[in-house]
Amino acid sequence: MPMPFYGAARTLLFQLDAELAHNATLAMLERAHGTPLARFWQQERIEDPVTLAGVSFPNRIGLAAGLDKDARAIAALESMGFGFAELGTVTPLAQPGNPRPRLFRLPAAQGIINRMGFNNEGLEAFCARVRAQRERWQAQAGSAAHMALGLNIGKNAATPIERAADDYLKGLAAVYPLADYIAINISSPNTKNLRDLQSEDALNALLATLAARKKELADEHARRVPLFLKIAPDLDDAGLQAIAAALLHHGIDGVIATNTTIARDAVKGLPHAEETGGLSGRPLRALSTSIIEKLRAALGADFPIIGAGGIFSTQDALEKIQAGANAVQIYTGFIYKGPALVPEIARALKEQAK
Ligand SMILES: Cc1cc2nc3c(=O)[nH]c(=O)nc-3n(C[C@H](O)[C@H](O)[C@H](O)COP(=O)(O)O)c2cc1C
Structure with a gap:
């Protein structure tokens, strides 16, 4: 995309309430894909294929x-050059999420605080959209490999934490036939007690249940879909070691590090810094990199790690790879910098791999 366009669009969008800007942009991407407007965000995809947990990713961003x-803008996102996109978090039933306002920009720190609380339309609508996109892709004969789709599942706010496994099992079964990989999200700070599922006993119980169900689903669908666990950055060393041990013990296929942080040291004194929720973007970068480093040491050389947290530049992406990530994801950097960041990072990672 021509960078001046995003610069202008961003100036406009940043005048709006953050959630309004988000929804308007997503609606435009959904509706305008395939129209002449799409030339503003379409970009060449850098081909740098990598296989992780048996899944082929066209590139590592x-x-x-x-x-x-809600899986609304898959085609538009693909046209920006991403090698993969993680859709969701989706919960079994539709739910409104937390009361607004629940999304705050911290431009001075290039951060975002959110307490969305898994607002989403539920599994049925989500799966219908992903299925429809898969069908469109199938109908495009002779096309190149499509970006990989990670489908990220969570629990409804109304489901008691003791019954969390029921929600993950529902999610797992529903998204299994549609996913390239499935992300188990137990690390959002915005669903009450969710992160308690990261503690040793709860995690072992949950992963044992999910790993057993995954085996059944692999037989049913005659297809193996890997499970990735998405973790928080706010873990002490003992907690992190326990998670690493559980991942290996239950044969979980990969890990995504990290989700947003509840820490505020990096943004103290800034407007909105004391809002409840998860902080993402630049203030999260160093913390998430250190988690990746520790995970790589604990998990060995071959365990798939996807790194996320404060990636705003090629340098930040390379830092995550050097810390041990096999691929990276962006969210807040994408909001602040725009789609041009995607091929920029893909190209740098390709160069680095040579
Ligand atoms: C507004 C907002 C909503 C998010 N919602 C989810 C979510 O539903 N599920 C999830 O696993 N992570 C969610 N995240 C976390 C991101 O996927 C990512 O892990 C985190 O923001 C760190 O990356 P970043 O610094 O590039 O944003 C959200 C982040 C933001 C900013």
């Missing part, structure tokens, strides 16, 4: 979860 929670 992906969209992080939470931007396209």
Whole structure:
């Protein structure tokens, strides 16, 4: 995309309430894909294929979860050159999320605080959209490999935490036939007690259940879909070691590090810094990189790690790869910098791999 266009669009969008800007942009991407307007965000995809957990990714830059929670804009996102996109978090039933306002920009720190709380239209609508996109792709004969789709599942706010596994099992079964990989999100700070599922006993119980169900689904569908666990950055060393051990013990296929942080040290004193929720963007970068480094040490050389947190430049992406990530995702950097960041990072990672 011509960069001056996003510069102008961003100036406009940043005048609006953050959630309004988000919804308007997503609606435009959904509706204008395939029209002449789409030339403003269409970009060449840099081909740099990599296989992770048996899944082929056309390149190593992906969209992080939470931007396209209802799988509305898959085709438009693909046209920006992403190698993969993680859609969701989706919960079994539709739910409104937390009261507004719940999304705040911190431009001075290039951060975002959100407490959206998994607002989404539920599994049925989500799966229908992903299925329709898969059918459109299938109908395009002779086309190149499409971007990989990660489908990110969570639990409804109304489901008691003791019954969380029921919601993940529903999500797992529904998205299984449609996903290239499935992300298990137990790390959002915005659903009460969700992150308690990261504690050793709860995590072992949940992963045992999901791993067993995954085996059944692989037989049913005659297809193996890998599970990735998405974790928070706010974990001490003992907690992180316990998670690494659980991942290996239950044969989970990969990990996504990290979700947003509840820490505020990096933004103290700034407007909105004390809003409840998860902080993302530049203030998260170093923390998420350090988690990736520790995970790589604990998990060994071959375990798939997707890195996310404060990637705003090629340098930031390379930092995550050097820390041990095999691929990276962006969300906040994409909001601040625009789609041009996608091929820029893809190209740098391709160069670095040579
Ligand atoms: C507004 C917003 C909503 C998000 N929603 C989700 C979500 O639904 N599920 C999820 O796993 N992560 C969600 N995230 C976290 C991102 O996927 C990502 O892990 C995090 O923001 C760190 O990357 P970044 O610094 O590039 O934004 C959300 C982030 C933001 C800013």
